[in-house]
Amino acid sequence: MYSRKCGRLFYGFCTEIKTLRAINAKGATAPEIARRVLSSWTVCKHQRHQLLQRQPPDNRLHAGSVRQASHTTLDPEEARKFQSLADKWWDLQGAFAALHSMNDLRVPFIRDNLLSVHGSGVPGRPLAGLRILDVGCGGGLLTEPLGRLGAEVLGIDPVEDSIRTAELHTSHDPELRGRVHYRACTLEELAQSEGEDGDGGGGSVTEGFDAVVASEVVEHLADLDIFAACCHQVLKPGGSLFITTINKTNLSYALGIVAAEQLLRIVPSGTHDWEKFISPVDLERLLESSGFQVESIRGMMFNPLSGFWSWTQSTPMNYALHATKRSEEPGRNRAESQEMEQETLTRAAAV
Template sequence: MRAPQRMSVSRLYSRKQSSVCGVVQSCAGRSSFSWTAVCKQRTLWLQGGGCLTRQQHAVPSPISARSASHTTVDPDEVRRFQSLAGKWWDEQGEFAALHAMNDLRVPFIRDNLLSVHTARHPGKPLAGLRILDVGCGGGLITEPLGRLGADVLGIDPVEDSIGTAKLHSSFDPDLQDRISYQACTLEELSSEEEGGSEEQGVAQFDAIVASEVVEHLADLETFAFCCSHVLKPGGSLFITTINKTNLSYAFGIVVAEQLLRIVPSGTHDWEKFISPEELERLLESNGFSVQSVEGMLYNPVSGAWSWTNSTAINYALHAVKVREDPQPDQTKESSSHADHSAADTHS
């Protein structure tokens, strides 16, 4: 199995910077930034003329159909995973493919984080990093990241899944001080974090992981916005999901669900799948820069995953939150320093 090769997304897709990126950055840099105020403004914009104008003049997007509820939670998805909450750690059961995916996604996260964070901790390479695992389920990827030394918070709206995750991690003393779980949504966590101190409030995570999650969400706009809200400037966002192609329908639904029964029937809705191009546009409009996209392929015979050049079915994406602009006092100080330097030169 080859190691994932970083692929420049600029060679794959054309980029388009959005003014929303500047708004997110400028708001995040102000001490008076209010999550509640931003949510109200965003809701009014979506309900008012801004939303109507976008619908009239913009190219139709599959994301817009999932952006009316302003919550990431789909009640049907919650009920579906509620019935599976006790099966997360059955490596031969409904989540066998997710267990096998750890062979790819854990190194993908680790290696990309180590390329950004140069500090080395032998045996615990991710020590000192705080990671948020969104839609953690039973903790299938939360635990491996904790064993690599990271401080990981796993969140999921299904309380029984969180109960399963807590119970399983309790048997490993090495994880007691490294991972924690909370039954909540991403937007609820974002609202809670606003009330904390400056050090422990908004923008406190070094990385966010959303693995096999976005294809189950009700509102991707809210998801991307909240990710930007709780992620530190320069922090990483890791997503694995399913492309929206004819192949993904054939293999992800017909073969996987109906023929081979790799996953329970009804697990996926093809209308919720999203292409790398569309996901990149969404993330860039919320202050992210996509660094790499890698194709993934599952072999139902061997039960193993491998990297592939094609993103037609599954893919992994790594994005980085654009760093904030310099603070006003820093800019003023730099300007003052430049003026003094110029005066010295003339004298």
């Protein structure tokens, strides 16, 4: 895989840095160290460029490109990755420690934006009366906190073992019973089930959701067009879509894959594929063309030393996005919009 090849190159560069530290301890001059650093980095970039050129034209990476459609959101390889981690979701020091810490940012981000639209609910339960869909919920790391804020939350994930882990963990909290539900399915399967009574699954999709959350999910999906169309279908008019994901930059490759996966081991090696990262510009363009209005985008940064996340003024690494479903798409009536959504979903179901 391309990302793994580049990973080895960057790893070699990082190894070179360790060597330079040893050289510096022996009294090397600053110009000598600078020349060696520049030489190593230049070689690394040249080799990365050569790898790009070896890719077939249709598979080469372009910073502004969006991955090609595959008519389903499910990537079997991604599902296998998370299948092997299904019993580790609630290990606070394990593979998903950074996601636990991310709740300090993403939960208030979702809560505050929903309150600005719907106002405050019951004291102590500000999201009471709202229905939220958590796409790619995993073990329920975000589903549960949203339920504790009073919302009725349905978490979905294609990995059944992750859903079982989520159900088991939620069952230990009486406050969440009847408020948090889970279903082992893909987003398109849920959208196709519109009209079902939803027994044991958190209610009928026909009612529509007030919000859809996809946190650290889109970088693992096979088809973002299907994802956007399904989100649009299951949301109520004016409903909110919340996404957190990773920008597609050189920095996100160096820190998100090389450093986080290969050097610091913050997340398991192979968790991310840089080819699937998407920039805020491309994601906004995709959502706008799918009937959404992007309301805000905020940069996020993880500190591996402290283990905490913080908001940033720019988006070179992670970012959070809030969009709302437009009541009517420009130049398209409701019937035409529904027809296009159904056509997209039919293609997904046919695969």
